[in-house]
Amino acid sequence: MNTALDTKTIPDAGVTALVAGEVVLDELVEARGPWSAVVAAGDVLTIVDLDGNQAVDCLLYAAGDTTVRYSAAATIAAQRSIVLTTGSVLRADTGTPLMTVVADEVGVHDTIGGACSQESNTLRYGQHTREQHACVENFLIEGSRWGLGKRDLVSNINWFMNVPVDPDGALGIVDGLSAPGKRVALRAEVDTLVLVSNCPQINNPCNGFNPTPVRMIVTRPEAAL
C-alpha cells in the first residue's frame, strides 16, 4: 500500500529529490510492502533508503507494452558490468533503454541476485522460511493490478543491495553499502511502469535483518515540461 507522506516530519520532497523539478509523486512504501507507478518519459524517480540498507527489488516495463521489460542480461552486457550506478542504462530485452541511473549516492546496486521467494527461501534457509512473506509475493500481487502475472517476472534490480562476485566466482548477498537517507535517481526514457517490492527478507543482510520503509519521489525537471 502506498501511503501519503507526513511532510511535517520529513524533509520536503523537492529538496530530497536528487534531480530538481516539479514534484509529481511523493509516497512512502511500507516496510515489507509492494509499490508501483508509471513514471512518465523525462521524469525522474528518486528512491530514498530512509533507514539504510533496505533492498528495493525493482522491475521495469514499458508502460505502453509490458512485453517490453527490464533485462538484467541486456543491461549487464551493454555496460559490461554487473554494477548499477550513475550512468547505467536500464535496458529491455530488445536493448531499448527504459530508464537511466542519473544520480547515485551508494555506488553499487545489484542486478544478478534476483528476488527472494518463499520457495527459494526453503533452499537457502530451510523449510521453516517458506511461509515468510517474500518479494515474489509482492511482485505478483502488485503486478496483478496492472494485468501482469507470473510469466512477467524476470531477473530484477535490487537497489541498495550488495552482491559481490569474488575472484573464485563465489557470490552472495553481503552487508550493504548504503546508509540512512542515501538515494538513487532514475530518469525514465519511455513511460515506464516501475514495480517494486520493498524486500521483506529477514534471513540475510540485504535489509540489515530489519525491513524498513523507503520513499519514492518523482520530479519533472524543467527541461521535460
Place this chain on the structure above:
Amino acid sequence: MTQTIETAATGTATTAGARAHAREQHGKTAETMRFVPATSAPARLLAGLPDAASPTWAESLAFGRYTTLALGRGTRLRLTDTAGDACVHTLIYRSGATQERLNVADTVKVPWQAYPAAGHPLLSDAGRLMATIVADTSARHDALTGATTLAGNTAKYGAGTVHSGSPAARELLTLGALKNGLGPRDVAPSLSFFKGITVDPAGSIAFSGSAGPGAVVELLLHMDAVLVLANTAHPLDPRTDFAGTPVDIVAWHAPQDLAALEAGSLAGPLAPEHIQALRNTDHDLAARNAR
C-alpha cells in the same frame, strides 16, 4: 556433497560469512510451516492416519497466510481446526486444465443443500466431481459469503494487504492463483471451512462461527487438482480485531477410498446428482486416459 565452511569468515560482510550464516539456519522449525518431507511433521499432524498411509502433505498454516499444492486423484485431505478459530477459504482448480474449477453455486444447487457437510460433493463448473467431503465434525462451513476483500479488511481492521497484519482472503487467494500461472480473474467464489453461516426463511444470513477446537473436515479428491487455501478471517466475523488460529493440514494417498465412496461405504449412499457428477468425472478420465 560435503562442503567446508571457512571458519575465518565471521558475520555477513563477506560471501563466505554470508553463506555460513545462511546455512546455519537450515533444519530449524517453526510453529507453523510446511514440513518437507511430510513424514517429518510433528505427531500432532500425522496422528490418526490409516496404518499403511504415507503422508504427501503436512503443514500447519498460520492464520493470515495461504498455501497451494497440486494433489493427485485419490488423495485424502484432512483439515483440522486444532485451536478452534481457523477459517480456510478454499479454491480448487483442475490440474492441467485450470479453466475448470470449483463452482460454489453448483456445489449448493445441484445437491439441493446450502450447508456443506459430510457427504457433500464439491462440483466443478463442468458438471464433474472434484472432491467429496467424506468426514466432517464441524458442520460450520460457508459456500455463500465468499472471501474478505482488501477494501473490507482495510475498513474493518485498518489493513488488508498480504504484507499487513490482517490480510484479506481475496488477496491471499489471488496470490495462490498467481503462483499457479493464473490471475485475479481466476479467483472464483470460494468455499470456507470452519466458520459457518445460516440463512433464515427470509433470506437473511447469520454468522454461526466456529464449532470449537479440534473440528475436522476431510476431502477425497476425484481428479488431479490444485488447491489454494487461505486461512484468514471470515467476512461476517463480528469481532473488530483480526483474530484466528492456524489450521493443520495433512494429506495421503487413498485410492481405495474412491471405490468405497462410490459403493456408499465411505460417506453413505450417494445422492443421484453426486453419482452423476462422479460418472462425468470417470467418463472424462477414461476418455483422457484411453490408449
